[in-house]
Amino acid sequence: MDIFLERKSVRKYADGDVKQEDLEYILRVAMSAPTARNTRCYSFLVIKDKKTHKKLAAVHKAAQMILQAPLAILVVGDQNKAYEQYLPQDCAAATQNILLAATAKGYGSVWCGVYSNEERSKAIEKLFNFPKSIKAFSLVVIGKSADNNMPKDGWDPEKIKYEIWE
Numbered sequence: 001m002d003i004f005l006e007r008k009s010v011r012k013y014a015d016g017d018v019k020q021e022d023l024e025y026i027l028r029v030a031m032s033a034p035t036a037r038n039t040r041c042y043s044f045l046v047i048k049d050k051k052t053h054k055k056l057a058a059v060h061k062a063a064q065m066i067l068q069a070p071l072a073i074l075v076v077g078d079q080n081k082a083y084e085q086y087l088p089q090d091c092a093a094a095t096q097n098i099l100l101a102a103t104a105k106g107y108g109s110v111w112c113g114v115y116s117n118e119e120r121s122k123a124i125e126k127l128f129n130f131p132k133s134i135k136a137f138s139l140v141v142i143g144k145s146a147d148n149n150m151p152k153d154g155w156d157p158e159k160i161k162y163e164i165w166e
């Protein structure tokens with residue numbers, strides 16, 4: 001399986017949990033993402049509680065699939081630890097690693113954007129009573145896929161230029 005080309009956004013889930021050992025692998029891969037000046041400003045809030053899933057669905061209209069899924073990971077960054085303004089890039093790299101690691105372990109997943117939607121991020125930060133420096137970046141929903149769609153083929157030679165822009 002080529003996890004890089006087979007990853008796709010999955011928004012329909014079958015019954016079944018994410019195994020603890022798989023979750024740990026996914027988080028280990030998340031923490032292997034690069035960060036500017038190696039600040040490792042990210043943290044990961046694992047959320048399995050259906051009551052919390054309902055609260056998240058109420059404040060994130062584009063994350064309704066969370067209601068069917070066994071688990072979500074909220075990727076957050078600590079503004080006090082991040083180098084300059086690189087918190088979003090650091091958290092984005094970790095988020096992408098989560099998606100690829102979940103694919104590698106046979107799960108479906110989807111990146112639900114939080115940053116830089118002010119209304120969503122404020123609502124989520126309030127929901128978890130985060131200290132001021134902790135910024136909600138993305139909500140990754142993970143579960144056994146019930147989606148038979150093919151991954152999109154993003155290959156487009158027109159997006160590549162060599163040496164000069166023309």
Ligand SMILES: Cc1cc2nc3c(=O)[nH]c(=O)nc-3n(C[C@H](O)[C@H](O)[C@H](O)COP(=O)(O)O)c2cc1C
Binds near residue numbers: 151
């Ligand atoms: C920054 C960002 C925010 C996104 N937010 C959402 C979201 O809130 N809800 C959702 O269902 N998908 C969301 N997506 C997933 C995109 O819709 C998806 O990646 C895109 O349509 C391409 O499809 P693919 O992931 O299957 O290749 C987001 C993706 C990114 C990178």
